[in-house]
Amino acid sequence: MNYVAPLKDMLFDIEHLARIDRIALMPGFEDAGLDTAQAVLEECAKLNEGVIAPLNFEGDKNPSSFKDGVVTTTPGFKDAFRQYAEGGWQGLQHPVDFGGQGLPKTIGGACGEILNSANMSFALCPLLTDGAIEALLTAGSDDLKATYLHKLVSGQWTGTMNLTEPQAGSDLAAVRSRAEPQPDGSYKVFGTKIFITYGEHDMAENIVHLVLARVTGAPEGVKGISLFVVPKFMVNKDGSLGARNDVHCVSIEHKMGIKASPTAVLQYGDHGGAVGYLVGQENRGLEYMFIMMNAARYAVGVQGIAIAERAYQKAVDYAKDRVQSRPVDGSMSTAAPIIHHPDVKRMLMTMRAFTEGCRAMASVAAAAYDAAHHHPDADMRKQNAAFYEFLVPLIKGYSTEMSLEVTSLGVQVHGGMGFxxxxxxxxxxxxxxxxxxxxxxxxxxxxxLVGRKTARDSGTGAKAIAAQIEKTEAELVKRSSANAKAVHMRLKAAREAFVDVVEFIAENTKSNPNAAFAGSVPYLMLAGNLVAGWQMARTLIVAEDQLAQGTDAGFMQSKITTTRFYADHILSRAPGVRDSIVDGAESVNALPTEMY
Amino acid sequence: MNYVAPLKDMLFDIEHLARIDRIALMPGFEDAGLDTAQAVLEECAKLNEGVIAPLNFEGDKNPSSFKDGVVTTTPGFKDAFRQYAEGGWQGLQHPVDFGGQGLPKTIGGACGEILNSANMSFALCPLLTDGAIEALLTAGSDDLKATYLHKLVSGQWTGTMNLTEPQAGSDLAAVRSRAEPQPDGSYKVFGTKIFITYGEHDMAENIVHLVLARVTGAPEGVKGISLFVVPKFMVNKDGSLGARNDVHCVSIEHKMGIKASPTAVLQYGDHGGAVGYLVGQENRGLEYMFIMMNAARYAVGVQGIAIAERAYQKAVDYAKDRVQSRPVDGSMSTAAPIIHHPDVKRMLMTMRAFTEGCRAMASVAAAAYDAAHHHPDADMRKQNAAFYEFLVPLIKGYSTEMSLEVTSLGVQVHGGMGFxxxxxxxxxxxxxxxxxxxxxxxxxxxxxLVGRKTARDSGTGAKAIAAQIEKTEAELVKRSSANAKAVHMRLKAAREAFVDVVEFIAENTKSNPNAAFAGSVPYLMLAGNLVAGWQMARTLIVAEDQLAQGTDAGFMQSKITTTRFYADHILSRAPGVRDSIVDGAESVNALPTEMY
Incomplete structure (x- = not known):
């Protein structure tokens, strides 16, 4: 099945929800209006639909393989990556100074969705490279920037993030890799890192590892972690490649999915020490890593949207083709394509509504990111940064959780063939x-979301978002359509549920942390559902207005229908989630460990 | 990780919810009391924990393979199946007259769960054989019974169900396989059947295929389908095996899961016609097939419970072992096993509550099945049959849908290792x-559920169940505990939501079928949630009473806690589902096909 990038939907969000016209007024984004967005997205679609998407299934059948320290990627990947790099796609959002195109995230995020829909395993390599670039831009010395950034931005080299160790997964305080200072200012790095995405591969000349490790004598815990650059090949003064560094891939994982993406175990320093260069200051590694992580978390949220879109397209294709049984309403006297059966419609609409809702949320968040970095007014930058920061865990958490439901429905629509x-x-x-x-x-x-984004300011930021949602509710109330009324009812109920939960979390995080954290994931799901639903409600307002002006009636009507579906079938879950959080903390924590 | 059968929980359900003491009063079940249940379950656990469970992972790594028409199962399967057969397990619920043990489904269902937890791929072979036995018992001639039943019941031969064809999946009206009557009363069968579980394998001497086909000249649609027995090897008068019949496996599928279970494409009659024998009367095949299907649907529901239990045990094991981060409540000064983190508890409790709720529902349904067949009073048989029939789609639908959520949480608890x-x-x-x-x-x-079980009697049967639930609510109201009050509140809300939906479905199925069927799956999920939650509510009542008597305090307290969790976190979803059904039908059906 071919993938077709949903450009119309993306451009709707970029124009009407993310308001790219306002972004184009900001310094540095003067050329980044709607026309640019459209032109870039069309080019992006062309490469991804034609070159990268067809490799997705192939990558699952012929995953990356490992032999004698060498990783060979799926046939076709190397050439596709060359085309990706040559097209300038790696540098899309990165500074012009380092060879990038300096485009806003509002456009870059949509391109990221297209790339990930086309081929999630492939897309992970650029995704991690983006993170490495971000870290060097933020905290790297001029020397490190000069040595590494151009070639990362051009896609000539790729980057990785090395956090995890066997005993240190979610708990980075447990990181044990160590770095010994050398007389020349460099370090020797030792340790084992696992789950390193594209930690070894054959698609680029060099790999730039960003590695968390402890400098000899550093404090225990997260306050003693530093960040290092460790290149696979040493880089000579003239930029040419030198000797092989002492970092080696010892195996790659046998995974359930994203099989084409090599997940490496990397051994640092088994032959005397890997040469590493400190990024920023000692013991501030976690802070820098969070910069990479935050960029990566947004990007992984987009992966959820991307795979949901791909699964949706595939399911629609099958549902239009597969003939089975007569419609229940007697509208046909013979067996019909299964898309005519209400439950198949329900499944497809669920997939569609989740995807469009999360896409709208991500688009609006990207605009906030752009404003947080480029708005001329400092206060507006701060407001936008706070809004973006609140949304990052929702985009990462909710968009990926919904992608599990969507891809499961995708299989279900296919019946036995899906298996x-x-x-x-x-x-x-x-x-x-x-x-x-x-x-x-x-x-x-x-x-x-609970700790830094809600409890820290006693829910003030969260309630500020609720207040913005109330404004959208007020706009809906003024409308006479049944759709606006229905959406208003569900949005209001979900927002009220959210406010209850925010108060519960703000009250309990310190005094009764077990209660607050028992509801943490349900709170995230409720907040994500609400914010995505809110963007759908804004969508309905725009679409009704556009429809009244006679613009693109079929498309606008579809946006209205999808919004209504979102409200009826997804936002309607919110009050139940509120109940489970506010009333259900005790039963989460009551069972003694030995009784499990 | 070893699997340990949850005998205590099973016996609690069998004793207190299914009330095996009452079943043991029924003719034919005199020896089937609680002691028998315990003895049988312990033996069942021994074989499955020791022999069959250890083959589960092996089956995934070394699936059944196909070469030149021959299917070779995973190493160890053949010997394990021999032990299974020799232990008399295939005949557990089948009539003593044919070599079975004639035990009630109340016990057999629990044994089925143990077998499926141990190894779902393996368990499919006995599961399908049970279906074939059921069909022959109901509709087979004395001759067919004499020829086939003993050897199926003993596990010497196995059985299959052949419904699906490439163009006929859910829509059996589209079946095209054909049967030509022969002068000797037999038929020659021609056609292609796909998705035939254990359609070919090396674990038994013979395979008895139950095949849907159309007799030459039969009416179109489902009214022209007949059921045939087609043995892999012809059976001589003396019971010995004769010539190879003209049914051949041409390939097996490459599937996402249950890889050890061979899923065959079977070709009938490519070399002159496969010899088949009519089961019952011509053109009544679908009716007989539904007998097999109903038994199989219950059994597949149990598979959902079984795999949920296995995933739960594995996740608990990991959560007790994996050390990561300090507890949020400051109760430990070092990193703790992750089971001490509230969100891990929430995930494990969700897995546990779903599993126990669905197990309780299946146990009670099994008791109703036993009463429907063995109760001395005709009216009681009828009532129990109606109750069982209503529960079958809930057990199949809800228990399997919940198993997707549970197995997903199972991966999630493992973090990166889960992938x-x-x-x-x-x-x-x-x-x-x-x-x-x-x-x-x-x-x-x-x-x-919508058509035959709700609309047909205008919701009378569904409301009769709601009335029974009200009685449980009345018992809860009399109790003073906070747990009973909380469970009462959620059960009442869910039951009211259910009644609203039943009325909506009953009103709309004929007049607005698109609206009724738009809500069909959500209705099933709501009904399954309610009935499982109801059984958990009954559990709480029993457990509080047992606790008051000082019986097994730790276990009874766990049952109470799990029930409370079910009410707070799962039953609380019900009102939202009601809203989406009653208010949301229009948005399911509104999008024109071309706009998907």
Whole structure:
């Protein structure tokens, strides 16, 4: 099945929800209006639909393989990555100074969705490279920037993030890799890192590892972690490649999904020490890593949207083709394509509504990110940063959790054929499951939402968002359509449920942390549902207005219908989640460990 | 990880919810009291824990393979099946007259769970054989019974169900396989059948295929389908095996899960016609097939419970072992096993509550089945049959859908390790996905619930169940505990939501079928949630009473806690589902096909 990028939907969000016209007024984004967005997205679609998407199924059948320290990627990947790099796609959002295109995240995020829909395993390599670039831009010395950034931005080299060790997964305080200072200012790095995405591969000349380790004598816990650059090949003064560094891939994992993406175990320093260069200051590694992580978390949320879109397209295709049974309403006298059966419609609409809702949320968050970095007014930058920060765990957590439901429905629409690997629907189901785990599990996102984003300011930021949602409710109330009324009812109920939960979390996080954290993931799911639903409500307002002006009636009507579905079938889950959080903490914690 | 059969929980349900003491009063079940149940379950656990469970992971790594028409099962399967057969397990619920043990389903259902927890791929062979036995017992001639039943009941031969064809999946009206009457009273069968579980294998001497086909000149649609026995090897008068029949396996499928279970494409009659024998009367095949299907649907529901239990045990094991981060309540100064983190508890409790709730529902349904067949009073038989029939789609649909959520949480508890195939959690996630598809997808179960079980009697049967639930509510109201009050509140809300939906379905199925069927699966999920929650509420009443008498305090307290969790976190979903059904039908059906 071919993938077709949903450009119309993306451009709707970019124009009407993210308001790219306002972004184009900001310094540095003067050329980044709607026309640019459209042109970039069309080019992006062309490469991904034509070159990268067709490799997705192939990557599942012929995953990356490991032999004698060398990783060979799926046939076709290397050439596709060359085309990706040559097209300038790696540098899309990165500074012009280092060879990038300096485009806003509002456009870059949508391109990221297209790339991930096309081929999630492939897309992980650029995704991690983006994180490495981000860290060097923020904290790297001029020397490190000069040595590494151009070639990362151009896609000539790729980057990795090395956090996890066997005993240190979610708990980075347990990191044991160590770094010994050398007289020349460099360090020798020792340790084992696991789960390193594209930690070894054959698609680029060099790999730039960003590695967490402890400098000899550093404090225990997270306050003693530093960040290092460790290149696979040493880089000479003239930029040419030198000797092989002492970092080696000893195996790659046998995974349930994203099989084409090599997940490496990397051994540092087994032959005398890997040469590493400190990024920023000693013991501030976690802070820098969070910069990479935050970029990566947004990107992983987008992966959830991307795989949901791909699974949806595949399911629609099958449902239009597969003929089975007569429609229940007697509208046809013979067996019909299964898309005519109400339960198949319900499944497809669920997939569609989740995907569009999360896409709208991610688009609006990207605009906030752009404003947080480019708005001329400092106060507006701060407001937008706070809004973006609140949304990151929702985008990562909710969009990926919903992708599990969507890819499961994708298999279900295919019936028995969905369980057969050759059909391809199962791959999405298997691939998606990593998304709720890597770059911080859903629980880790929820801890962030509870701790840093809600309890720290006693829910002020969360309530400010609720107040914005009330404004949208007020706009809906003014409308006469049945759809606006229905959406208003569900949005109001969900927002009230959210406020109750925010108060519960703010009250309990310190005094009764077990109660607050018992509801952390449900709170994240409720908040994500609400914010996505809110963007759908804004969608309905725009679409009704556009429809009244006679613009693109079929499309606008579809946006209205999808919003109504979101409200009826997804937002309607919110009050029950509130109940389970506010009334249900005790039963989460009551069972003694030995009785499990 | 070893599997340990949850005998205590099973025996609690059998004793207190299914009330085996009452079943043992019925003719034919005189020896089937609690002591028998305990003895049988202990023996069953021994074989499955020791012999069959250890083959589960092996079956995923070394699936059944196909070469030149021959299927070779996973090493160890053949010997394990011999032990299973020699232990008399295939005949557990079948009549003593044919070599079976004639035990009630109340005991047999629990044994089925143990077998499926141990190894779902393995268990499918006996599961399908049970279906074939059921069909022959109901509709087979004395001759067919004499020829086939003893050897199926003993496990010497195995059985299959042949419904699906490439163009006929959920829609059996589209079956094209044909049968030509022969002068000797037999038929020659021609056609292609797909998705035939254990359609070919090396674990038994002969395979007895039960095949749907059309006799030459039969009417179109489901009214022209007949059921045939087609043995792999012809059977001589003396019971010995004769010539190879003209049914051949041409390939097996490459599936996402249950890989050890061979899923065959069978070709009938390519070399002159496969010899088949009519079961019952011509053109009544669908009716007989439904007998097999109903038994199989219950059994597949039990598979959902079984895999949920296995995934739960594995997740608990990991959560007790994996050390990561300090507890949020400051109760430990060092990193703790992750079972001490509230969100891990929430995930494990969700897994546990779903599993115990569905197990309780299945146990009570099994008791109703036993009473429907063995109660001396005709009216009681009828009442119990109606209750059982209502529960079958809930057990099949709800228990399997919940198993997707449970196995997903099982992976999630393992974090990154869950995505690595060697861990084994991923296998459960992949295996479970077939359960919502085969033996009728969840939508097909929901059609049954809406059409035959609700609309046909205008909701009378459904409301009779609601009335029984009200009686349990009345018992809860009399209790003073906070747990009973909380459970009462959620049960009442869920029951009221259910009644609203039943009325909506009863009103709309004929007049607005698109609206009724738009809510069919949500209705099934709501009904399953309610009935399982109701059994948990009954559990709480029993456990509080037992606790007051000082019986097994730790266990009884766990049952109470799990019930409370079920009410707070799962029953609380019900009102939202009601809203989406009653208010949300329009948005399911509104999008024109071309806009998907």
């Amino acid at each position: 057969i690997e050759e059909t391809g629907a199962a791959q999405h189901y298997r691939d998606a499951k990593i998304l709720t785990i890597y770059e911080g599990t859903t629980a880790i996102q929820a801890n962030d | 690595i195939e060697e861990t084994g959690a991923a296998q459960h996630y992949r295996d479970a996905k077939i359960l919502t598809i085969y033996e009728g997808t969840t939508a097909i179960q929901a059609n049954d």
